[in-house]
Amino acid sequence: MANSSENIAQIIDFNELKAACRSCSLGELCLPRSLDKTDLKRLDNLFEDRKLLHSGEIVFRQGDDSNHIYAVRSGLLKTFTIAKDGTEQVLGFHLPGELVGFDGMDNHSYDCTAIALDTTSICDLQMRELKDLCLKIPSLQNQLLSLISGEFRKDHSMLLLLAKRNSVQKIATFLLDLYSRYKTAGYSGDELRLIMTRAEIANYLGMAVETVSRIFAVLQRKNIICIDGRVIKIINHEELYKITEI
Amino acid sequence: MANSSENIAQIIDFNELKAACRSCSLGELCLPRSLDKTDLKRLDNLFEDRKLLHSGEIVFRQGDDSNHIYAVRSGLLKTFTIAKDGTEQVLGFHLPGELVGFDGMDNHSYDCTAIALDTTSICDLQMRELKDLCLKIPSLQNQLLSLISGEFRKDHSMLLLLAKRNSVQKIATFLLDLYSRYKTAGYSGDELRLIMTRAEIANYLGMAVETVSRIFAVLQRKNIICIDGRVIKIINHEELYKITEI
DNA sequence: CGGCTGCTTGAAATGAGTCAACATAGGTGG
DNA sequence: CCACCTATGTTGACTCATTTCAAGCAGCCG
Numbered sequence: 001m002a003n004s005s006e007n008i009a010q011i012i013d014f015n016e017l018k019a020a021c022r023s024c025s026l027g028e029l030c031l032p033r034s035l036d037k038t039d040l041k042r043l044d045n046l047f048e049d050r051k052l053l054h055s056g057e058i059v060f061r062q063g064d065d066s067n068h069i070y071a072v073r074s075g076l077l078k079t080f081t082i083a084k085d086g087t088e089q090v091l092g093f094h095l096p097g098e099l100v101g102f103d104g105m106d107n108h109s110y111d112c113t114a115i116a117l118d119t120t121s122i123c124d125l126q127m128r129e130l131k132d133l134c135l136k137i138p139s140l141q142n143q144l145l146s147l148i149s150g151e152f153r154k155d156h157s158m159l160l161l162l163a164k165r166n167s168v169q170k171i172a173t174f175l176l177d178l179y180s181r182y183k184t185a186g187y188s189g190d191e192l193r194l195i196m197t198r199a200e201i202a203n204y205l206g207m208a209v210e211t212v213s214r215i216f217a218v219l220q221r222k223n224i225i226c227i228d229g230r231v232i233k234i235i236n237h238e239e240l241y242k243i244t245e246i
Numbered sequence: 247m248a249n250s251s252e253n254i255a256q257i258i259d260f261n262e263l264k265a266a267c268r269s270c271s272l273g274e275l276c277l278p279r280s281l282d283k284t285d286l287k288r289l290d291n292l293f294e295d296r297k298l299l300h301s302g303e304i305v306f307r308q309g310d311d312s313n314h315i316y317a318v319r320s321g322l323l324k325t326f327t328i329a330k331d332g333t334e335q336v337l338g339f340h341l342p343g344e345l346v347g348f349d350g351m352d353n354h355s356y357d358c359t360a361i362a363l364d365t366t367s368i369c370d371l372q373m374r375e376l377k378d379l380c381l382k383i384p385s386l387q388n389q390l391l392s393l394i395s396g397e398f399r400k401d402h403s404m405l406l407l408l409a410k411r412n413s414v415q416k417i418a419t420f421l422l423d424l425y426s427r428y429k430t431a432g433y434s435g436d437e438l439r440l441i442m443t444r445a446e447i448a449n450y451l452g453m454a455v456e457t458v459s460r461i462f463a464v465l466q467r468k469n470i471i472c473i474d475g476r477v478i479k480i481i482n483h484e485e486l487y488k489i490t491e492i
Numbered sequence: 493c494g495g496c497t498g499c500t501t502g503a504a505a506t507g508a509g510t511c512a513a514c515a516t517a518g519g520t521g522g
Numbered sequence: 523c524c525a526c527c528t529a530t531g532t533t534g535a536c537t538c539a540t541t542t543c544a545a546g547c548a549g550c551c552g
Contacts, residue, residue, distance in 0.1 A: 083410075102394070105392070134381075141380065142377070146352030149348065152398075155402075156327050159337060444499060454541055455499080455500095456541075457541075
């Protein structure tokens with residue numbers, strides 16, 4: 001392992017780097033002090049490639065060659081897949097600190113499209129480079145696999161939501177999930193600013209737009225939430241939570 | 247890279263190893279000739295730990311510490327997750343050549359339970375060792391990430407199935423999917439031997455047992471399939487396929 | 493044999509979808 | 523600045539796919 005004197009110059013980069021990783025949800029990354037300068041530089045570069053997207057801009061398209069994964073730094077991404085018959089399925093909404101593109105890690109092509117729903121800043125991680133760095137930095141590999149595991153867990157709870165819950169439960173779960181994720185991302189307050197349309201929510205949850213609208217209305221009438229267009233204030237968290245696990 | 251003379255002794259291990267990998271769905275693994283003997287031996291050992299399970303035996307439980315992933319060598323596994331309120335959701339049925347346990351790659355705990363539905367032989371891959379070997383064998387890492395990508399794609403098509411398809415489409419898709427996967431696994435013939443119960447199918451597809459039963463009956467009446475208990479023969483593939491993408 | 497689980501079928505109940513009308517907001521262009 | 527247009531959201535009435543409830547059957551096992 002490198003001695004401390006050799007590493008003094010690295011310390012600054014090191015902390016910046018850790019901050020960069022954190023912002024890209026490679027959060028708890030515990031870098032070994034033994035990293036050599038070139039690797040450190042490469043890791044630094046990896047997180048350096050940032051892009052600003054306007055609402056409606058595409059990050060990648062289903063079928064595109066997939067050489068990158070992307071970390072959301074601010075704003076909101078939506079991913080969706082289109083079946084052969086044209087059916088669209090929203091796969092997820094991605095908040096700051098979350099990653100997209102895992103379905104294309106094998107250098108084939110993405111099976112979904114990622115689009116910005118708002119002005120969005122992303123961090124563009126080149127897969128080849130990330131893979132390569134993982135080989136040199138075990139903790140980076142760990143971190144990546146950990147994120148992947150988390151992604152699977154999300155998918156699984158989504159499967160349960162779609163298969164077993166009724167419309168009210170779906171909406172309640174959706175709101176609480178969004179709320180807690182915004183909280184994790186550093187946003188506070190009980191007001192949720194939904195960026196997505198009712199149609200996108202409906203699609204995501206496997207229900208009709210009208211049903212989403214109606215259920216929002218019901219929850220408002222029961223004084224559980226308060227709606228103002230796309231701004232939703234959660235008034236009664238407990239009640240909302242109760243609904244999810246009736 | 248190592249020269250050929252040094253590797254003659256390795257060649258045999260090499261081919262056996264590749265066969266072992268294939269059987270564990272780390273299939274197209276292209277091993278570099280430059281592997282040193284200890285790594286080769288370790289890789290060999292990794293695939294050596296096999297277990298035989300009887301129907302009903304548990305591979306791992308939701309909440310268990312997760313230090314392993316498992317490759318099905320023969321038989322059938324089912325994975326399912328249980329929500330806080332007790333609701334069960336079947337996440338998947340896993341045929342020979344497929345892997346389970348990806349949701350526990352971060353050394354925390356599994357968020358699902360895996361159980362054998364039939365006499366099943368599995369290959370027990372220790373995660374710590376697999377991770378470590380990935381660091382030394384880039385192609386192994388690639389292969390792992392590729393499998394993971396594929397797993398995400400499966401989840402995504404499942405989300406679409408649950409959110410957007412009606413009961414007939416769900417069943418048709420289920421049967422064709424199972425058929426093609428059995429084919430991939432090396433089983434031939436139009437006869438599907440479903441090992442799982444109707445209730446498990448229903449749970450998986452987010453519908454009632456009675457509906458599964460009824461739709462099987464309808465498809466049989468239309469001469470698309472032929473049912474004999476848990477053995478289902480697909481008579482009209484095209485028609486079945488048409489149903490999936492109505 | 494009795495009791496169990498798994499599967500099927502029928503009839504009734506219902507949750508959510510569809511269709512349709514209308515309201516609202518934002519954007520464009522004359 | 524107003525008129526118009528489109529996209530989005532809401533609400534009501536009706537329809538229908540699927541669930542629920544109920545009953546019966548078949549196979550299996552101690």
